[in-house]
Amino acid sequence: MTRLTGRALRVTVHIGENDTWHHKPLYSEIVHRAHAAGLAGASVFRGIEGFGASSLIHTSRLLSLSEDLPVAVVIVDSETRVREFLPQLDELVTEGLVTLDECEVIRYVGRDGNREPTQGKTGTKGKKSL
16 A cells, blocks of 8 residues: 655646657656656646647637647655656656646555455545544
8 A cells, every 4th residue: 555645746747638759648658657667646637728838829619720738747756756757757748847846745545455345334436434
């Protein structure tokens, strides 16, 4: 079971949905490399509208000519582990924005596949009532 609490570092990679690495979506390559590096977690969020250094507005609205929507890849782990991962981002991200933010993790617990059903009743998915 993975646990992380206390001070951490969040890296956010802002790229375009159509950005690729060896004919594969760049966001996917970043997530797979973060996983291979043993980082605590990574998530990809797709934006509905935005612009970057090119000043071109990308939007999901109908009749728009742009389909290259903004994507944010967010990774959180200890500062040491995130900083060790940064050279891989330098290699992968040729256009985009990478930001680092200090954060505090108050609870991060991985799923334990060997857990027995609990005595308490289950509420919404993943939430248990006492």
